[in-house]
Amino acid sequence: MEGNLNALTTVFTEFYYFVTIVMMFLIHVGFCMYEVGASRRKNHMHTLLKNVMLIPLVTITFFLFGWWIYWAFPNAFPGMGGIDFEGAAAYTPWSESMATNLSDHITGVFWAAFLLFSWTAASIVSGSVIERIRSSALWVHAVLIGSVFWIIDAAWGWHYAGWMVQKLGYHDAYASGVIHAIAGGYALGVIMVLGPRLGKFAADGTPRDIPPHNPWMLAIGLFLIYTGFWGFYAACNVPIIAPEVIGGELTGATWTATNIYLAPTTLSAITFNFLMSLSGGLMAAYIVSKGDVFWTLSGGLAGVIAASAGNDLYHPIQAMFVGAVNVVIVYKLHYWIEKRFKLDDAVGAVAVHGYSGIVGLIIAGFLLWGQPSSPFEGYATINPIGQIIGAAIMFGLLGFLPGFLISKLQASLGVLRIPAEVELQGLDFHNNEIYESAIAQVCVAEKELLKKL
Numbered sequence: 001m002e003g004n005l006n007a008l009t010t011v012f013t014e015f016y017y018f019v020t021i022v023m024m025f026l027i028h029v030g031f032c033m034y035e036v037g038a039s040r041r042k043n044h045m046h047t048l049l050k051n052v053m054l055i056p057l058v059t060i061t062f063f064l065f066g067w068w069i070y071w072a073f074p075n076a077f078p079g080m081g082g083i084d085f086e087g088a089a090a091y092t093p094w095s096e097s098m099a100t101n102l103s104d105h106i107t108g109v110f111w112a113a114f115l116l117f118s119w120t121a122a123s124i125v126s127g128s129v130i131e132r133i134r135s136s137a138l139w140v141h142a143v144l145i146g147s148v149f150w151i152i153d154a155a156w157g158w159h160y161a162g163w164m165v166q167k168l169g170y171h172d173a174y175a176s177g178v179i180h181a182i183a184g185g186y187a188l189g190v191i192m193v194l195g196p197r198l199g200k201f202a203a204d205g206t207p208r209d210i211p212p213h214n215p216w217m218l219a220i221g222l223f224l225i226y227t228g229f230w231g232f233y234a235a236c237n238v239p240i241i242a243p244e245v246i247g248g249e250l251t252g253a254t255w256t257a258t259n260i261y262l263a264p265t266t267l268s269a270i271t272f273n274f275l276m277s278l279s280g281g282l283m284a285a286y287i288v289s290k291g292d293v294f295w296t297l298s299g300g301l302a303g304v305i306a307a308s309a310g311n312d313l314y315h316p317i318q319a320m321f322v323g324a325v326n327v328v329i330v331y332k333l334h335y336w337i338e339k340r341f342k343l344d345d346a347v348g349a350v351a352v353h354g355y356s357g358i359v360g361l362i363i364a365g366f367l368l369w370g371q372p373s374s375p376f377e378g379y380a381t382i383n384p385i386g387q388i389i390g391a392a393i394m395f396g397l398l399g400f401l402p403g404f405l406i407s408k409l410q411a412s413l414g415v416l417r418i419p420a421e422v423e424l425q426g427l428d429f430h431n432n433e434i435y436e437s438a439i440a441q442v443c444v445a446e447k448e449l450l451k452k453l
Contacts, residue, residue: 010105016239017109023231024116026224028055031123034221035130037214038347042426043131044213050135054122057139058146062115063098066147067091070114073155080163113235114154117179118146120232124183125403128349129190132197132423137407137416144406145186153182153398157390160262160374169373169380170390173259174236174270174308176360177394184354185399187345193407194416196344198423207338210346215293222297226278229304233270233311236260263375265312273319277307280323288331295348299327302352306360309387310368322363330355354395361391 032051039047058066072088075081090097097107122142129138157164158178164170172178201207212218237257259265281303282296289295303323311319334351337343345351365387373382380386410416418427 013239014105014109017106017113017235020231020235021109021112021116024113024120024228024235027116027228027232028119028123030221030224030226030228031120031127032221033217033224035123035127035347037217037219037221038127038212039130040210040213040426042428044428046135046427047130050138051123051126053135053139054119054126054142054146057143058118058122059115061143061147062118062151063111064093066118066151067098067111067114068093069148069151070155070159073152074159074162076152077156077163080167114151116235117154117175117232118150121150121179121183121186122146124180124349124353125187125190127347128187128345129194130346131427132417133190133194134415134418137410140410141186141190141403141406144402145183149186149398149402150179150182153394154178157394158260160260160376164386164390164393165261165373166379168386168389169382170386171261171364171368171371171373171382172309172361172390173261173265173312174233176305176307176309176357176364177391179357180305180308180353181357181361181391181394182399184350184352184357185395186403188343188350188354189400189403189405190407191343191345191350192341192404193411196342197346198420200344201342205339205342207342212294218294219297222301225301226304229301230274233274233308234267237265237267237270238262259312261374263312263372270311272316273307273311273314274304276316276320277303277311277323279303280320281306281327284324284327285331288328295331298348298352299331302327302330302356305353305356306363309357309360310364313368313371318367322360322367326356326359326363329359354399358391358395361387361394 028051032048035047035051036044068088068091071091072083072085074084076083089095091107092098097104098111122145125141125145126138156162157170157172158175159165162170197210199208200210237259239257257265257267278300282300284303285299286296289299303326306326307314307319307322310322314322330351333355334345334348338345343350362384365382365384368382369384371382373379373386407416
């Protein structure tokens with residue numbers, strides 16, 4: 001009986017994560033469409049290609065060392081125990097678990113679920129820097145945020161034994177901080193060094209709006225991100241079977257789940273809260289932006305991100321209000337910072353992901369004050385101070401600081417930003433004989449047409 005139950009649990013868990021991974025792939029499809037739609041025509045192919053190349057670069061590096069970091073670094077912080085080399089030995093690239101074999105059904109799909117989170121972190125940074133960063137520079141950032149820094153914060157604040165969960169009572173069930181705050185902070189560090197797109201600010205410093213080239217593509221991209229994000233929520237749960245045994249006979253089984261900290265939750269709960277926080281964000285963004293389509297759609301995403309820290313424990317009405325209040329804050333903060341510091345965040349990624357992650361973590365600290373952060377005894381309970389410190393670690397220490405310092409190094413070496421003449425001409429056309437030939441042919445055709453007219 002026990003053997004059959006274990007086999008059923010294994011098959012279900014394997015298939016469960018496989019399905020969520022396929023859904024989460026839509027996040028990257030959405031980001032590709034979103035960024036191409038937001039960029040101008042002269043940069044479309046470059047924008048698409050730099051997103052495509054995130055896939056192999058982050059995947060290979062995450063296989064080689066990213067997954068090992070998650071299992072080795074839960075207590076890799078001064079005074080917390082150090083790196084767990086022994087516990088992480090099974091997750092080295094030469095381990096049997098990290099290869100095809102019939103005795104391990106779970107590692108590959110669980111690894112891939114985290115890998116898709118890595119792609120998301122890299123894509124968030126990618127969107128904020130479009131039309132002016134060198135592809136090679138972005139790919140360095142993609143590997144570092146996707147396979148190093150975000151997975152360190154996941155080990156600290158998302159692993160069931162992470163030191164932030166144990167000591168701070170840090171709670172971030174669906175990654176307001178673990179993915180979104182760190183990626184938004186990292187993007188802020190990069191754009192502070194990278195500088196704005198040419199023409200973004202007038203001579204007097206007034207910011208100009210650079211509208212998306214293709215609003216339809218942008219809208220479809222965001223809807224795909226919503227869909228993939230829903231799959232992300234499911235992937236953050238751990239499916240289990242709670243058997244009911246009467247008189248030594250298996251009479252039934254209750255299908256349920258735990259959150260990432262192994263505390264009980266249900267797919268029903270997160271379905272309520274995902275949709276309510278999405279709706280709160282959409283409604284608030286429509287009102288505060290006065291019907292701006294870009295911000296209305298982005299506001300839905302920002303609403304979910306903010307509520308994600310506590311969406312395993314919130315009441316649906318709470319989730320709705322968290323999403324709505326957050327959007328008002330980050331919308332106004334985005335434009336104030338843009339004007340005050342002359343920062344060009346091309347798609348609002350720092351606000352939608354980074355600021356929303358911070359706000360979501362802090363709100364969760366107050367709304368869930370005193371709730372257990374984990375089912376394990378001895379762990380600190382959820383509290384505002386722990387969440388604020390956690391937000392500072394995610395956004396600042398592991399996000400902004402590495403992004404800023406690495407960008408400074410790239411800028412000093414002259415490998416961060418494209419030359420001004422290339423930016424004006426467009427990344428798709430510079431030094432590309434095929435495109436240059438095509439442009440010349442179009443120019444000739446236009447001249448002939450003008451003569452006829």
